Amino acid sequence: MSAEDPPRSIPGARLLFSLDPAVSYLNHGSFGALPIGVQRAQQRLRDEMEANPLRFYGTGLLDRVVHTRRHLASFLGADPDGSALLPNTTAAVSLVLQSVPLSTSDEVLMTDHAYGAVAMAVRRQCRRTGASARTVAVPLGAPAREVVSRIRAALRPGRTRLLVVDQLASATAMLLPVREIVAAARENDIPVLVDAAHVPGMLPVDVGAIGADFWVGNLHKWGWAPRGTALLHVAPAWRRRIDPLIVSWEQEQGFPLSVEFQGTIDYTPWLAAPAGVFTLRTLGVDTVREHNAALAAYGQRVVGEALGLAPADLPDPGGPGVSMRIVPLPAGMATTFPEAHALRQHISDKLAVETAVNAWGGRGLLRLSAQVYNRPEEYHHLTDHLPALLNEFKQR
Known part of the structure; x- marks a missing residue:
């Protein structure tokens, strides 16, 4: 499977979590999310x-x-x-x-x-x-x-x-x-x-x-x-x-x-x-890892495309299995910690999407996580609205 196609969802996995269904939680990497059990x-x-x-x-x-x-x-x-x-x-x-x-x-x-x-x-x-x-x-x-x-x-x-x-x-x-x-x-x-x-x-x-x-x-x-x-x-x-x-x-x-x-x-x-x-092993550790890595790669690709980035512009994490991916933001955007924090909050407030935004090396980086509760549609929702939101944010 390549980043061209999203992975199949793991049956029942989304129901293991109590996350707000009105929010696309694409930031498992910051604080995790705890299964109900x-x-x-x-x-x-x-x-x-x-x-x-x-x-x-x-x-x-x-x-x-x-x-x-x-x-x-x-x-x-x-x-x-x-x-x-x-x-x-x-x-x-x-x-x-x-x-x-x-x-x-x-x-x-x-x-x-x-x-x-x-x-x-x-x-x-x-x-x-x-x-x-x-x-x-x-x-x-x-x-x-x-x-x-x-x-x-x-x-x-x-x-x-x-x-x-x-x-x-x-x-x-x-x-x-x-x-x-x-x-x-x-x-x-x-x-x-x-x-x-x-x-x-x-x-x-x-x-x-x-x-x-x-x-x-x-x-x-x-x-x-x-x-x-x-x-x-x-x-x-x-x-x-x-x-x-x-x-x-x-x-x-x-x-x-x-x-x-x-x-x-x-x-x-x-x-x-x-x-x-135990919960991780019940779903299958390898199954979870493969799903998450594939979905993160898919999310990076579709969000990158929405921002006009070619595949060569999207950093590879340097190894298989990584279920966090980054998308470089337009030059000059979110280049400091306060700016990155403000943009992350703006995305959350306006789109009901939780992401991570980091300033690194003079560039703003949007970090996307993938976990078993995530679906391809959540990344699509982000792609549908992110370009316009970034233009709006730039003009603030």
Whole structure:
């Protein structure tokens, strides 16, 4: 199947979600969407917690968290004993940054595809320690060999203390060859943090085979877990150095329990997360992935055509299975974060279509997601009205 034709819908899949039928929700990548069965599983846990809070928090909670972590780590090919559950990827990034020693002569290297909040966290930690934050440019659509070459050339042995790289970039939907990047950094003994926020559920992954010092992914996006569920995997050499951002009662246990146990936080998202994986497996993981990737490619094509873009103008994510695609917006439009936010809101208000709009490299990028609840007609609705809306927005 090519992007010329939309994929067949998965029977019954749309009914698994409680999304507003009056809205075309083409932005699963930002906050996900929770299947009804997972919502109910979490609500049962909330009911249990409120029926007897002391029993919920005091009897067997840690065992349940460990059991959940093992289940989710297994799904991702990660070592359960070297992994920890966290609220999200950005929380994990801050945890890693404070655990890697930095001084005034050191630097943290990122690519220009880094997620905005991650880049902010890197810069804040560098300000605190006197280190430098540096960015290497990776052209959109660059082949894997060029990506690795550019990053390898940017590394400064003896000075670069951490490399932060996306596995699948949020703003550009570009898939980076992280296994090869990690190998290149290892040649110079430089640790690597892989931001895989969008990977769990969307792409097959073997975290152990990637070999990164730190790898973190959100399960509340494409893994259908409740929001606030991420898994951080840490290589053995770093586990004793991980110090939680907040000290609580399991501090002396060390990683991962010292990170996971944070008193009276809400643990129900984590404990309900296996229900999301179960739902995904019930539909068929490969079936869902193939459908979503094909529909995203189809949506990119038809929206691109509506904006007068040729196939060569539409960036390829650089690998199969990616269910987010981007469409470059007209030159000069949404080139800053405030402008991008305003355009996204305008599309939502005027068309009842939820998308993502990002400013990257001096260009506005419309990001389209595809999930099992989406239909080709939703992308057609966008194509019917987007050109006129963009002209209207330009004249504001």
